[in-house]
Amino acid sequence: QVQLQQWGAGLLKPSETLSLTCAVYGGSFSDYYWSWIRQPPGKGLEWIGEINHSGSTIYNPSLKSRVAMSVDTSRNQFSLRLSSVAAADTAVYFCARGSGYNWHDWGQGTLVTVSS
Amino acid sequence: QSALTQPPSASGSPGQSVTISCTGTSSDVGGYNYVSWYQHHPGKAPKLMIYDVSKRPSGVPDRFSASKSGNTASLTVSGLQAEDEADYYCSSYADNKIYVFGTGTKVTVL
Numbered sequence: 001q002v003q004l005q006q007w008g009a010g011l012l013k014p015s016e017t018l019s020l021t022c023a024v025y026g027g028s029f030s031d032y033y034w035s036w037i038r039q040p041p042g043k044g045l046e047w048i049g050e051i052n053h054s055g056s057t058i059y060n061p062s063l064k065s066r067v068a069m070s071v072d073t074s075r076n077q078f079s080l081r082l083s084s085v086a087a088a089d090t091a092v093y094f095c096a097r098g099s100g101y102n103w104h105d106w107g108q109g110t111l112v113t114v115s116s
Numbered sequence: 117q118s119a120l121t122q123p124p125s126a127s128g129s130p131g132q133s134v135t136i137s138c139t140g141t142s143s144d145v146g147g148y149n150y151v152s153w154y155q156h157h158p159g160k161a162p163k164l165m166i167y168d169v170s171k172r173p174s175g176v177p178d179r180f181s182a183s184k185s186g187n188t189a190s191l192t193v194s195g196l197q198a199e200d201e202a203d204y205y206c207s208s209y210a211d212n213k214i215y216v217f218g219t220g221t222k223v224t225v226l
Contacts, residue, residue: 035215044217045154045207061212061214094162100167101150104164104167109160
């Protein structure tokens with residue numbers, strides 16, 4: 001049974017860089033794509049992007065200029081960096097395991113608030 | 117890529133059925149058989165209920181069913197139970213290898 005555990009700073013100032021990491025426990029790390037998905041307060045889910053074990057990435061075009069994902073296969077971890085954050089980036093951020101074209105396993109979510 | 121369109125709300129009494137639509141375009145829902153549905157209780161992680169348009173993961177009750185016609189996918193919850201009250205989101209694989217979510221539907225069990 002795979003478990004995803006995520007962490008990162010929960011309070012940022014405008015223009016700072018958001019940084020989150022997700023650790024994968026159990027299951028194969030190399031057989032899947034690993035995604036980040038967020039939900040602003042009172043709004044719907046938004047796919048941020050995904051990365052595989054070799055570091056190949058695909059990003060949401062709306063965030064592509066500010067997003068960077070990385071992977072550490074030695075620790076079975078993957079990370080998200082979102083630069084130049086603004087209030088609109090306030091959201092609960094989830095990491096998730098991509099299996100096929102869906103996400104069966106999710107992290108617990110991290111609330112990131114951007115406020116001056 | 118715009119969000120897929122879902123009705124903001126749907127409701128039904130216990131035992132009844134509710135159907136949620138998810139409308140996209142030929143670049144997402146209509147172009148691929150990779151629509152999935154998620155149940156989301158506030159404060160928890162979303163739960164995969166349906167994948168590849170109509171397949172149920174192990175452990176999901178068969179009260180949940182789904183289909184697709186053209187650019188619109190649909191999720192039906194039959195025999196509504198109190199625990200089905202949640203937000204439901206569709207998602208679709210789309211052109212350029214990206215994913216798009218629906219706007220979300222709040223299901224209320226009356």
